[in-house]
Amino acid sequence: MKKYYLNFSALKLQLTKTALTSVFLGMFLVSAVSAEPPPLGHKMSPVKTTPVASSFTLPDIDGKLYSINDLRGKVIMLNFWASWCPPCVREMPSMERLYTKYKDKGFVVVAVNQWEDEDTVFEFIGRLDLEPTFSILLDRESRVSEQYSVKGLPTTYLINKEGKIQYRAMGGREFDHPEIKRLIEDMLKKNSASD
Amino acid sequence: MPNYVYIDYAKNEYKGEYMQKLILPLWTVTVLILMIFSLSYPAFATNKILVNTNPNNGVKTWSWEGNGLAIELLQVNPDFIRATYASRGLPKTVTEAVATRCVFGTIIRNISDNPLKYKVSDWRYITPDGTENKIKTKTEWVKEWRAMGVRFSWSILADDPTFEVGDWIQGFTTMAEPHGSDLDLKVVWKIEGKRYEKILPELQCAQAPID
Numbered sequence: 001m002k003k004y005y006l007n008f009s010a011l012k013l014q015l016t017k018t019a020l021t022s023v024f025l026g027m028f029l030v031s032a033v034s035a036e037p038p039p040l041g042h043k044m045s046p047v048k049t050t051p052v053a054s055s056f057t058l059p060d061i062d063g064k065l066y067s068i069n070d071l072r073g074k075v076i077m078l079n080f081w082a083s084w085c086p087p088c089v090r091e092m093p094s095m096e097r098l099y100t101k102y103k104d105k106g107f108v109v110v111a112v113n114q115w116e117d118e119d120t121v122f123e124f125i126g127r128l129d130l131e132p133t134f135s136i137l138l139d140r141e142s143r144v145s146e147q148y149s150v151k152g153l154p155t156t157y158l159i160n161k162e163g164k165i166q167y168r169a170m171g172g173r174e175f176d177h178p179e180i181k182r183l184i185e186d187m188l189k190k191n192s193a194s195d
Numbered sequence: 196m197p198n199y200v201y202i203d204y205a206k207n208e209y210k211g212e213y214m215q216k217l218i219l220p221l222w223t224v225t226v227l228i229l230m231i232f233s234l235s236y237p238a239f240a241t242n243k244i245l246v247n248t249n250p251n252n253g254v255k256t257w258s259w260e261g262n263g264l265a266i267e268l269l270q271v272n273p274d275f276i277r278a279t280y281a282s283r284g285l286p287k288t289v290t291e292a293v294a295t296r297c298v299f300g301t302i303i304r305n306i307s308d309n310p311l312k313y314k315v316s317d318w319r320y321i322t323p324d325g326t327e328n329k330i331k332t333k334t335e336w337v338k339e340w341r342a343m344g345v346r347f348s349w350s351i352l353a354d355d356p357t358f359e360v361g362d363w364i365q366g367f368t369t370m371a372e373p374h375g376s377d378l379d380l381k382v383v384w385k386i387e388g389k390r391y392e393k394i395l396p397e398l399q400c401a402q403a404p405i406d
Contacts, residue, residue, distance in 0.1 A: 041361035041362075041363070042361075043359075043360055043361035045359030045360060045361075045362070082349065084279060084282075084283075085349075085365075086365075087363075087365070114349060115283060115347060115349060116283070120282075141346040142346060142347075142348050142349070145348075146348070151353035151356040151364065152352075152353045152356065152364035152365070152366060153349065168359070169359075169361070169362065170356065170358065170359070170362040170363070170364055171304070171361075171362050171363035171364055171365075172363075
């Protein structure tokens with residue numbers, strides 16, 4: 001008959017070692033995770049009152065004047081941002097991917113920069129891995145962000161084809177998340193039906 | 196074949212072929228439990244304040260989450276404020292008014308399933324002598340800047356926002372205390388009308404730069 005001999009002390013030692021390793025590994029991961037910036041979410045909250053998006057005209061980075069009224073009939077993602085705002089920078093590539101996907105279906109992205117000049121914005125765009133192809137406007141004195149009661153950067157609104165604010169997000173988002181894509185597809189479809 | 200286990204404590208040995216079958220799964224389960232516990236440490240520590248020091252620059256952060264709110268505070272060095280404000284073209288009076296204070300970069304997140312509200316005017320910082328002090332709000336800063344002809348309205352933490360589910364924000368919280376001071380911060384917020392508060396103790400303001 002086969003016999004097995006297990007040394008109890010050695011087993012205890014092994015278990016203690018494993019336990020300590022696990023705890024240290026866990027603590028290491030905890031500290032690593034907590035040093036990370038907050039995750040970008042993917043929720044956009046419905047704006048119950050759906051107010052009409054107030055009109056504005058601002059220059060883009062080439063100095064050309066751009067009016068939001070000219071976009072009536074399109075689904076607009078209106079984003080308020082600045083280059084010194086880390087979540088604004090983090091969400092920008094996903095905004096570009098979203099724009100690329102839906103731009104031919106009546107979707108536009110308008111990114112309104114706060115307080116910065118053309119040179120700063122140009123320099124910032126040059127540093128991005130994925131250069132934005134959507135419109136970037138300059139709100140040098142933050143008058144438009146005040147019109148829209150923007151409390152913090154980034155803040156993003158989704159405006160429907162009737163020019164009404166339908167969704168809002170405060171803080172960075174992963175805009176090409178399926179949940180947000182679904183919202184946009186619904187807005188594109190819904191308004192198309194009433195056209 | 197015996198179907199029992201013989202344990203000889205005096206020799207500190209286990210004998211019997213069933214022990215192998217018993218001990219190995221036990222060992223595996225123990226290790227798994229310990230790993231799950233250690234990896235999900237934050238879930239067990241909802242009331243714990245995590246303090247970290249960046250080994251590269253010595254900057255300390257404090258983070259806590261509970262009752263639907265997550266907050267992270269980060270020491271802000273006065274030179275960082277000077278550089279940030281100067282690069283935005285802000286006048287020295289504006290820059291120095293903020294840079295000479297104790298400033299924490301503050302990130303607030305709504306981690307509940309309902310709208311969350313807070314007002315910085317309800318928050319207090321508590322100095323070591325026990326005095327509760329108000330925090331200068333964004334509205335007060337912006338009013339002061341406007342009086343100087345400056346329309347800048349960013350960088351300071353929004354003072355009375357409503358966060359929908361998943362919303363978050365970041366900005367400076369400024370306390371009228373010297374650099375290097377110790378203080379506690381009382382944070383107050385509401386979810387569905389219910390008031391919550393949390394004291395984050397033993398925060399340390401960033402040190403003044405060495406001339």
